[in-house]
Amino acid sequence: MLTLSALDKVYKTGTFGTSDLHAVRHVSLDVQRGEVVSLIGESGSGKSTIGKMVLHLLDSTGGTITFDGQDVTRLGFRARRDYYRKVQGVFQDPFSSFNPIFKVDRTFETLRRTYFPRVSQSDWRGRLEEALGAVSLEPGDILGKFPHQLSGGQLQRLLIARALLLDIELLVADEIISMLDASTRIDVLNLLGELKSRGLGILFVTHDLSLGNYVSDRVVILYKGRIVEQGVTSAVFDDPLHPYTRDLLASVPHLDRTWDEVEAEESQRSARLAGRCLYHEALAAQGRALGEEADGGPAGGVPDDVGLVEHAPGHFVGCFRKAAEEECPAGA
Numbered sequence: 001m002l003t004l005s006a007l008d009k010v011y012k013t014g015t016f017g018t019s020d021l022h023a024v025r026h027v028s029l030d031v032q033r034g035e036v037v038s039l040i041g042e043s044g045s046g047k048s049t050i051g052k053m054v055l056h057l058l059d060s061t062g063g064t065i066t067f068d069g070q071d072v073t074r075l076g077f078r079a080r081r082d083y084y085r086k087v088q089g090v091f092q093d094p095f096s097s098f099n100p101i102f103k104v105d106r107t108f109e110t111l112r113r114t115y116f117p118r119v120s121q122s123d124w125r126g127r128l129e130e131a132l133g134a135v136s137l138e139p140g141d142i143l144g145k146f147p148h149q150l151s152g153g154q155l156q157r158l159l160i161a162r163a164l165l166l167d168i169e170l171l172v173a174d175e176i177i178s179m180l181d182a183s184t185r186i187d188v189l190n191l192l193g194e195l196k197s198r199g200l201g202i203l204f205v206t207h208d209l210s211l212g213n214y215v216s217d218r219v220v221i222l223y224k225g226r227i228v229e230q231g232v233t234s235a236v237f238d239d240p241l242h243p244y245t246r247d248l249l250a251s252v253p254h255l256d257r258t259w260d261e262v263e264a265e266e267s268q269r270s271a272r273l274a275g276r277c278l279y280h281e282a283l284a285a286q287g288r289a290l291g292e293e294a295d296g297g298p299a300g301g302v303p304d305d306v307g308l309v310e311h312a313p314g315h316f317v318g319c320f321r322k323a324a325e326e327e328c329p330a331g332a
């Protein structure tokens with residue numbers, strides 16, 4: 001359904017826009033109907049930039065985005081409107097998606113006027129109540145209220161209801177439950193599971209590995225805008241191949257280990273990988289200051305073009321040694 005091919009994004013930075021920040025590099029992935037694919041990576045790895053390019057909130061600087069085989073990388077006004085009928089996004093902070101001076105009903109009225117001008121008010125009311133019911137919201141509790149009168153979880157569900165009214169095929173869910181409390185989180189996650197079983201494809205953006213493990217059919221691990229590993233969730237979590245994926249998994253807090261034990265494991269892993277893995281060297285050299293641009297090249301950072309190698313069916317790892325068909329001494 002959705003396919004990204006060698007997608008790139010370079011931001012112009014600096015006072016006069018003379019510096020380049022390569023936020024997304026040659027990212028290729030796909031999301032099928034009824035499938036949840038998670039983009040996982042630390043802050044600054046390019047997850048949201050990819051989500052925004054899929055949603056046409058940002059232009060890409062290279063590569064293509066296709067939806068059902070049609071190139072949607074550059075869309076005119078009309079085509080964009082049609083695209084948004086099939087593809088919608090929900091973001092971390094639901095408050096920023098609503099205008100605080102209007103009641104939430106306005107969001108739905110705008111939707112009706114834009115996409116369903118011929119639907120009568122009474123039909124529309126029926127559809128709206130059905131969509132609110134699907135996200136477990138009682139119309140009487142929600143309609144006629146201002147955003148500040150509703151909780152983050154209610155607003156998040158309203159945004160999903162809005163997407164349902166459009167009968168979308170793909171949802172880009174960018175950190176949508178980070179701001180919710182534990183019980184609301186479960187409600188929203190269950191809702192996503194239900195939408196998936198109805199055939200919705202979901203591109204789920206998260207920095208939270210446990211969450212990625214819980215919701216996804218496949219995961220894509222990003223580091224500095226590059227895919228370092230991707231595959232079926234159980235394959236990647238049970239047998240992480242890339243040192244960065246292993247680092248990420250090792251950094252998940254365990255209640256049964258003390259800080260000293262975690263530090264000892266970390267230094268053993270560092271010693272094992274030292275001088276062997278460019279990704280690892282880059283992380284060490286930058287003191288894990290992710291978000292800074294790596295220079296590229298073996299000395300300072302990560303090489304530009306590291307192809308993904310299929311280690312097992314559907315399980316890909318990016319490694320300069322593997323790409324050169326060399327053995328990885330780190331065992332990755």
Ligand SMILES: Nc1ncnc2c1ncn2[C@@H]1O[C@H](COP(=O)(O)OP(=O)(O)OP(=O)(O)O)[C@@H](O)[C@H]1O
Nearest residue numbers: 011013021023042043044045046047048049207291
């Ligand atoms: N508008 C912008 N102009 C310049 N640089 C940007 C812009 N937006 C993002 N960046 C940079 O692009 C890189 C990727 O940012 P992005 O927001 O996609 O990362 P992320 O993985 O979603 O991070 P987070 O989890 O913190 O949201 C970062 O280095 C960020 O500073």
